[in-house]
Amino acid sequence: MTRLALVHAALLALLAGTVALSSLPLGLISAVGSFVIAAIKAALVMWFFMELRRGRALNRLVLAVAVLTLGLLLLAGSDYLTRAWTAAGWESPATADRPTS
Amino acid sequence: MSAVPAPQFVSRGQQHDAVRLGMWVFLGTELLLFAPLVAGWAFGRWAMAEAFGIGSRHTDLVLGTVNTAMLLTSSLCMALAVEHRRAGGIAASGRMLIATALLGIAFLAIKSWEWRHDWNEGWFPGHGFAFHEAPQHLRGGVEYFFICYFAGTGLHAIHLLIGLALVLGARWRRQHAASVPIWRLECVGLYWHFIDVIWIFLFPALYLVERGG
Numbered sequence: 299m300t301r302l303a304l305v306h307a308a309l310l311a312l313l314a315g316t317v318a319l320s321s322l323p324l325g326l327i328s329a330v331g332s333f334v335i336a337a338i339k340a341a342l343v344m345w346f347f348m349e350l351r352r353g354r355a356l357n358r359l360v361l362a363v364a365v366l367t368l369g370l371l372l373l374a375g376s377d378y379l380t381r382a383w384t385a386a387g388w389e390s391p392a393t394a395d396r397p398t399s
Numbered sequence: 400m401s402a403v404p405a406p407q408f409v410s411r412g413q414q415h416d417a418v419r420l421g422m423w424v425f426l427g428t429e430l431l432l433f434a435p436l437v438a439g440w441a442f443g444r445w446a447m448a449e450a451f452g453i454g455s456r457h458t459d460l461v462l463g464t465v466n467t468a469m470l471l472t473s474s475l476c477m478a479l480a481v482e483h484r485r486a487g488g489i490a491a492s493g494r495m496l497i498a499t500a501l502l503g504i505a506f507l508a509i510k511s512w513e514w515r516h517d518w519n520e521g522w523f524p525g526h527g528f529a530f531h532e533a534p535q536h537l538r539g540g541v542e543y544f545f546i547c548y549f550a551g552t553g554l555h556a557i558h559l560l561i562g563l564a565l566v567l568g569a570r571w572r573r574q575h576a577a578s579v580p581i582w583r584l585e586c587v588g589l590y591w592h593f594i595d596v597i598w599i600f601l602f603p604a605l606y607l608v609e610r611g612g
Contacts, residue, residue: 299482302475302478302482305475306471309471313464317460320603320607328610329608333600343471343474343592347475347477347588348589354420357419360424364426368430372437
């Protein structure tokens with residue numbers, strides 16, 4: 299139970315860290331950093347609270363497959379980034395916020 | 400789980416493993432339920448970065464941070480409930496379940512307060528959407544941000560409500576049956592922690608985008 303309390307303390311420290319980091323004008327570091335910290339927090343929750351550390355390896359494999367599948371779906375979504383924008387019927391071209399690149 | 404395993408299992412241990420595995424597979428499919436939201440958010444964050452920054456700076460960082468801390472703490476209580484139950488401390492386990500539920504309810508109360516504020520400001524996407532703080536050409540992007548915001552927090556809140564029902568159900572059963580089977584409490588715990596993990600990613604995605612400008 300001490301271990302669980304320590305994990306909780308680490309989670310709160312990471313939360314404080316991510317809020318502090320986001321308030322700094324660091325641009326990309328801040329954007330990527332907040333998700334790196336989120337991934338660390340999620341890993342702590344899953345490893346200790348969800349007991350991946352002592353369960354069967356098969357459970358960890360299921361998690362890996364789910365995350366990999368999510369990644370594949372996101373790759374498919376990148377299709378949108380390679381196309382020109384056409385305003386939909388309900389939006390006037392002026393209000394559409396187009397990619398600048 | 401009773402002393403005798405179900406007929407398709409060799410032992411109780413094997414049945415317990417199967418229950419855990421089944422729960423993890425279910426949570427894997429739950430993760431994919433959130434996948435379109437993740438993809439939609441990532442597209443907006445990339446293609447409408449400036450508007451997303453404006454939208455994000457209008458979320459309430461203090462309330463969001465307090466809510467994150469409460470949800471993380473509720474996860475600790477849930478994990479302790481399972482630990483106490485394993486050690487035979489049924490009463491202590493029940494108290495931890497109550498604490499978990501109370502933190503979950505407090506989270507929803509604060510979230511509802513936030514939604515009410517967002518709604519009154521006219522930030523709910525749709526016909527009545529109003530956002531005068533952003534220049535005209537960025538308003539479409541800000542509205543898209545709020546679609547992600549309401550869809551993400553809304554889907555999360557639905558899961559939290561289901562989680563609350565499960566946690567309170569586990570607590571309620573304790574008074575009526577001799578005890579909740581440990582595997583059932585574990586599954587409730589896994590679901591609760593999953594809700595926590597989803598929020599851990601929603602928080603930076605919605606509240607922390609380009610705060611520092």
